[in-house]
Amino acid sequence: MKIEGKVAIVSGASSGLGQACAQRLIARGCRVVGLDIAAPRWTPTTGSHDSFTSVVANVVDGESVQAAHDRAIDRFGHIDIAICCAGVLHGERLVGREGPAKLDAFRRVLEINVIGTFNVIRFSAAAMMRNELTEESSERGVIVMTSSIAAFDGQIGQSAYSASKGAVASMTLPIARELGAYGIRVVSIAPGVFETPMMQGASEKVRQPLLEQTVFPKRFGLPHEYAELMEQVIANPMLNGTTIRLDGALHM
Numbered sequence: 227m228k229i230e231g232k233v234a235i236v237s238g239a240s241s242g243l244g245q246a247c248a249q250r251l252i253a254r255g256c257r258v259v260g261l262d263i264a265a266p267r268w269t270p271t272t273g274s275h276d277s278f279t280s281v282v283a284n285v286v287d288g289e290s291v292q293a294a295h296d297r298a299i300d301r302f303g304h305i306d307i308a309i310c311c312a313g314v315l316h317g318e319r320l321v322g323r324e325g326p327a328k329l330d331a332f333r334r335v336l337e338i339n340v341i342g343t344f345n346v347i348r349f350s351a352a353a354m355m356r357n358e359l360t361e362e363s364s365e366r367g368v369i370v371m372t373s374s375i376a377a378f379d380g381q382i383g384q385s386a387y388s389a390s391k392g393a394v395a396s397m398t399l400p401i402a403r404e405l406g407a408y409g410i411r412v413v414s415i416a417p418g419v420f421e422t423p424m425m426q427g428a429s430e431k432v433r434q435p436l437l438e439q440t441v442f443p444k445r446f447g448l449p450h451e452y453a454e455l456m457e458q459v460i461a462n463p464m465l466n467g468t469t470i471r472l473d474g475a476l477h478m
């Protein structure tokens with residue numbers, strides 16, 4: 227799919243990977259609606275003055291996510307691309323010093339990372355299905371979800387996070403199969419460690435071993451490198467129904 231002239235909804239657009247994707251899409255001539263629980267602290271430096279709008283919403287809330295989609299359609303007419311980057315990280319042992327883990331934290335991670343992603347794409351896909359196919363474009367939409375290498379190589383304490391990112395990877399194929407009939411592709415990206423506020427908050431004790439296990443390049447990923455893969459997923463019509471690792475060969 228050609229990005230220029232399209233409309234995208236990006237969850238988690240106020241920070242990190244989502245912000246990098248939103249900025250990349252705008253730079254390529256796409257109009258973007260950012261959906262995040264926090265207001266963005268950035269404004270586009272490229273694109274036309276009306277190429278970005280943001281909605282403050284929780285991805286787990288059905289009504290506000292629907293309202294964000296309605297806003298995108300009112301303002302820009304249609305939705306062609308959905309990028310799901312909203313997510314949270316959490317570490318906790320099953321049984322810690324204080325006894326069995328509390329269920330609330332586990333539930334919250336699953337709720338935001340899995341149900342939040344599903345909640346966004348159900349409205350995005352419904353909007354995409356209404357897009358007309360044209361001679362220039364044989365696709366109605368592209369959905370990119372964010373998994374993690376923790377889906378496959380989860381570490382001690384990552385049961386909730388790994389389960390949530392495994393669920394994103396696992397739902398990629400069935401949703402791609404369902405939406406293929408409408409000309410909509412679905413791909414997940416499983417990043418290794420990326421330099422975003424999420425990982426910048428981690429202690430050196432957590433960061434250093436991860437850096438040592440990264441094969442090459444021996445550094446963490448940069449948000450623009452995630453956005454480059456997102457761009458390739460949108461551009462390449464044969465990418466569908468899969469989860470792509472982007473990790474410098476890091477196996478945790």
Ligand SMILES: NC(=O)c1ccc[n+]([C@@H]2O[C@H](COP(=O)([O-])OP(=O)(O)OC[C@H]3O[C@@H](n4cnc5c(N)ncnc54)[C@H](O)[C@@H]3O)[C@@H](O)[C@H]2O)c1
Nearest residue numbers: 238241242243262263284285312313374419420422423424
């Ligand atoms: N940074 C990494 O190393 C890394 C690695 C693998 C996967 N990921 C995944 O990439 C995605 C983006 O993470 P990031 O590194 O950019 O983190 P980040 O913390 O910089 O950005 C996450 C964004 O999601 C938003 N968000 C959180 N909960 C929300 C909710 N309930 N509703 C709406 N918005 C919400 C936050 O406000 C924030 O703007 C996440 O799903 C994360 O799990 C990140």
